[in-house]
Amino acid sequence: MVVTHVPTPTCHSIKPFPPNRHPFTQLFSVSQKLYISLSSLLHLSIYLSMPPNSFSLSKISSSTMQPLTNFFQDYTFLLFTSFFLLLPFLQWWYHHNDKKLPPGSMGWPYLGETLKLYTQNPNSFFSNRQNRYGDIFKTNILGCPCVMISSPEAARTVLVTQAHLFKPTYPPSKEKLIGPEAVFFQQGAYHSMLKKLVQASFLPSTIKHSVSHVEQIVIKMVPSWTNKTINTLQEMKKYAFEVAAISAFGEIKELEMEEIRELYRCLEKGYNSYPLHLPGTSYWKAMKARKHLNESIRRIIERRKVESSKYGGGLLGVLLQARSSPSRSRSTSSRSSSCGEEKKVFMELSDSQVADNLIGVLFAAHDTTASALTWVLKYLHDNSNLLEAVTREQEGIRSKLAMENRGLSWDDTRQMPFTNRVIQETLRSASILSFTFREAVTDVELEGYTIPKGWKVLPLFRSIHHSAHFFPHPEKFDPSRFEVPPRPNTYMPFGNGVHSCPGSELAKLELLVLLHHLTLSYRWEVVGKEDGIQYGPFPVPKHGLPVKIIPRRKIFT
Numbered sequence: 001m002v003v004t005h006v007p008t009p010t011c012h013s014i015k016p017f018p019p020n021r022h023p024f025t026q027l028f029s030v031s032q033k034l035y036i037s038l039s040s041l042l043h044l045s046i047y048l049s050m051p052p053n054s055f056s057l058s059k060i061s062s063s064t065m066q067p068l069t070n071f072f073q074d075y076t077f078l079l080f081t082s083f084f085l086l087l088p089f090l091q092w093w094y095h096h097n098d099k100k101l102p103p104g105s106m107g108w109p110y111l112g113e114t115l116k117l118y119t120q121n122p123n124s125f126f127s128n129r130q131n132r133y134g135d136i137f138k139t140n141i142l143g144c145p146c147v148m149i150s151s152p153e154a155a156r157t158v159l160v161t162q163a164h165l166f167k168p169t170y171p172p173s174k175e176k177l178i179g180p181e182a183v184f185f186q187q188g189a190y191h192s193m194l195k196k197l198v199q200a201s202f203l204p205s206t207i208k209h210s211v212s213h214v215e216q217i218v219i220k221m222v223p224s225w226t227n228k229t230i231n232t233l234q235e236m237k238k239y240a241f242e243v244a245a246i247s248a249f250g251e252i253k254e255l256e257m258e259e260i261r262e263l264y265r266c267l268e269k270g271y272n273s274y275p276l277h278l279p280g281t282s283y284w285k286a287m288k289a290r291k292h293l294n295e296s297i298r299r300i301i302e303r304r305k306v307e308s309s310k311y312g313g314g315l316l317g318v319l320l321q322a323r324s325s326p327s328r329s330r331s332t333s334s335r336s337s338s339c340g341e342e343k344k345v346f347m348e349l350s351d352s353q354v355a356d357n358l359i360g361v362l363f364a365a366h367d368t369t370a371s372a373l374t375w376v377l378k379y380l381h382d383n384s385n386l387l388e389a390v391t392r393e394q395e396g397i398r399s400k401l402a403m404e405n406r407g408l409s410w411d412d413t414r415q416m417p418f419t420n421r422v423i424q425e426t427l428r429s430a431s432i433l434s435f436t437f438r439e440a441v442t443d444v445e446l447e448g449y450t451i452p453k454g455w456k457v458l459p460l461f462r463s464i465h466h467s468a469h470f471f472p473h474p475e476k477f478d479p480s481r482f483e484v485p486p487r488p489n490t491y492m493p494f495g496n497g498v499h500s501c502p503g504s505e506l507a508k509l510e511l512l513v514l515l516h517h518l519t520l521s522y523r524w525e526v527v528g529k530e531d532g533i534q535y536g537p538f539p540v541p542k543h544g545l546p547v548k549i550i551p552r553r554k555i556f557t
């Protein structure tokens, strides 16, 4: 089975060259010598071009030196001007050369190593370089110099302890589609204000009231698969969307929901297409859909203001309540650092800021959760002993529910230790977000290297999750490894630090509720023999894992 096979990078791999003898560094020192020689030559040319009696050097201006002197006198002006024109560039070069950049190759001018990254499995790209250069290496992707890191300590520095030195960075085309005011693009005080509000909607104390909603979606969805071949990914996307939409919008009319579903579908298509903003392209249609989504959300906001004192719940309810609540606004930070302006900014949380954050949450919740749901079915299919162990645990829960004549509750989901470990291992093994992006806002020293201002920094979650150093036999799907907690900062399926995922509990709840119903009543057989991973954009089993769903009782009779 190839599902999550990534060549196992050793965490403390030997660097093939000591940093100052690496060919790239050597190239820099050659250029440095070249620069020094060139500037000496230029200085000499200035001396030679002076009147013969102005300096003792005139003595060497003898007949043997005459042709050389004439040459320099002719070209002095040109050389002198070019020197001053080139000076800032040479100084920049010299300055950068001074710094100890991480080892690695920057590839071809502009193209960098982009072709290499896109023509091979991204995991091999990362692990090959990690084996060659170590846990921190530089490269160049699409003209952007990047530093990739796969040491837990360095990842913690970037994401947690020195997070203020690294800002989140996304391609502008994607930012425009999601909405530039969405929480993940922000930094500092404005980010923490938004984050508090988003988090409030997804805390266990809030989502515990959604368990029956989530269960109802599963109870309606799963029986429709009986004896059919389904595309797991597509079905999981529908499930994840429904849960995310309820969490984002709260109580919403079916007609409004249908409109949002339709527009979101168009938006998603454009998001995964080439960002060419010309009439007729998927990107152009997606931008149009995004504008319509703003209008639809504005209409919902207007209705909520009139109809409901609690603004209809969900994240939308929280955002609307927050902007109309002066007492809360005072205690919450904002884009401005001055206390006097905090309230003002809170009151200015506009309709489009609300819309950006609702759409942002849909995006963050949808494909990620669908991918995790798809992987858990794949792993349980391939490990029948684990599937039976999960089923036994769920049978215990079912007996309790039958005795008490009720549906699943939040507390029941806390009584599923084995199923929870299967989910933890799924998230490690599949590493849905293989890495994330940051950008250095200033020159930063990291583990003895300099990351220049403006360079991208990518903590490689997958490489850390697949390091044999932290997770022995990392290619093996083994939930028992989570019987003891993983070493700090080595397990980050939901990120780490200020930008870590606020939806982690909701995502795990979705996995638990689905597994409860599916394992108790059904078994699934993978259709087709093709193993492997596809990326779109998150890793999923090939072709979205087509499976045939068979009622369990049929198998045992």
Ligand code: HEM
Residues within 6 Å of the ligand: 168, 183, 184, 185, 195, 198, 202, 360, 361, 364, 365, 366, 368, 369, 372, 432, 433, 436, 437, 492, 493, 494, 495, 496, 498, 499, 500, 501, 502, 503, 504, 506, 507
């Ligand atoms: C298995 C499913 C999920 C995975 C693997 C996942 C993973 C992540 C990761 C790794 C980050 C941090 C990104 C970074 O540091 O740049 C993140 C951020 C985020 N996630 Fe999730 N996520 C999942 C589900 C969800 C759900 C269900 C929601 C809905 C509430 C959600 C909402 C968000 C938001 C809003 C952020 C941005 C937070 C910020 O910038 O402060 N995610 N997610």
